[in-house]
Amino acid sequence: MDDLDRALKGHFAGRMPPPAELKLALRAKLNAAAAAKTPSAPRWMWMVVAFEFALSVAILFALWMLFGQSLIVYVAVSFAGMSLFSAVVLVGVTQFMQGKVQLGRVN
Amino acid sequence: MLVKDFERLISEYEKDLYSFCCYLAAGAASDMAGDLYQDTVLAAFEMRGRINPDGNPKSLLFSIAVGKWKNARRKAVRRQAIAPQQPLEEFDYAAAGRENVEADVQARATQEAVQAAVNSLEDKFRIPLILHYFDDMGLEAIGGVMGLPKGTVKSRLHKARALMKVLLAKETEGLYG
Numbered sequence: 134m135d136d137l138d139r140a141l142k143g144h145f146a147g148r149m150p151p152p153a154e155l156k157l158a159l160r161a162k163l164n165a166a167a168a169a170k171t172p173s174a175p176r177w178m179w180m181v182v183a184f185e186f187a188l189s190v191a192i193l194f195a196l197w198m199l200f201g202q203s204l205i206v207y208v209a210v211s212f213a214g215m216s217l218f219s220a221v222v223l224v225g226v227t228q229f230m231q232g233k234v235q236l237g238r239v240n
Numbered sequence: 241m242l243v244k245d246f247e248r249l250i251s252e253y254e255k256d257l258y259s260f261c262c263y264l265a266a267g268a269a270s271d272m273a274g275d276l277y278q279d280t281v282l283a284a285f286e287m288r289g290r291i292n293p294d295g296n297p298k299s300l301l302f303s304i305a306v307g308k309w310k311n312a313r314r315k316a317v318r319r320q321a322i323a324p325q326q327p328l329e330e331f332d333y334a335a336a337g338r339e340n341v342e343a344d345v346q347a348r349a350t351q352e353a354v355q356a357a358v359n360s361l362e363d364k365f366r367i368p369l370i371l372h373y374f375d376d377m378g379l380e381a382i383g384g385v386m387g388l389p390k391g392t393v394k395s396r397l398h399k400a401r402a403l404m405k406v407l408l409a410k411e412t413e414g415l416y417g
Contacts, residue, residue, distance in 0.1 A: 137405055138373075144354040145374040151258040155274050159281055166285055167243050 178223055185216035246288045249297055250281055256375070257281075257301050263370050264309045266359055276312060280305040296384075302375070303385040306367055313363065357407035365400035368393055 151159075193209040200206075250257075258277050265272040283304050284291065291297055358366060371377045371385060383393045 140354050141373040148255045148259045150255045159278050
């Protein structure tokens with residue numbers, strides 16, 4: 134151990150407990166965090182999205198089997214896209230409700 | 241992990257964590273260390289379900305603190321440009337259980353020189369240095385906290401020591417040459 138080691142060891146040897154007011158403020162925040170219930174999207178909303186998606190995939194598959202590629206296939210594809218979009222929106226709304234995402238700021 | 245277990249964990253490591261936050265935030269705005277400590281504990285509370293008390297919770301707490309510090313520093317740089325703030329008051333070594341430091345003027349001067357030199361280092365050199373000398377962490381443990389490979393930590397620590405030697409040699413001629 135050289136002089137630099139000794140100087141650095143000595144410098145970083147100090148230990149200080151957090152001030153009482155800081156601990157009090159932190160305890161209040163921890164209590165609030167423990168008491169807060171994180172809301173989530175109702176289960177039926179997820180079921181609707183799942184149903185939409187399954188239905189669109191089923192329609193797409195059925196039309197492909199029956200008629201081959203046609204205009205209606207694009208309708209089904211767009212329906213699938215819509216259900217995916219609504220899933221994304223739902224996830225966003227859920228995150229917003231849980232406070233993980235705020236308008237103009239992401240934690 | 242239950243809330244009570246978490247509180248027990250924090251009370252066990254609060255001294256180390258708060259001191260680490262003070263060393264990290266030395267030279268920054270006066271309330272930075274306290275904010276950093278609070279943010280770290282709150283973030284750890286959010287992920288308490290994933291904390292393994294039999295693992296190395298102190299490393300995890302330090303790792304969270306380092307992440308929060310990097311974010312806070314980025315924000316502080318932007319804030320400083322708009323509204324400059326006062327630097328942190330000196331770390332109270334006497335309150336940290338070293339009453340004889342003030343009596344020894346030479347030691348005090350050395351401490352101040354070390355403090356100034358450490359504060360002038362970039363974070364990528366300063367943080368491994370603090371972790372190594374503050375908590376006796378090995379290369380792998382520091383790598384775990386900072387998310388870096390062992391070799392990178394080794395070279396940064398080596399470079400940090402070399403920089404410290406140069407900086408301290410300027411301040412205290414001949415002592416560390």
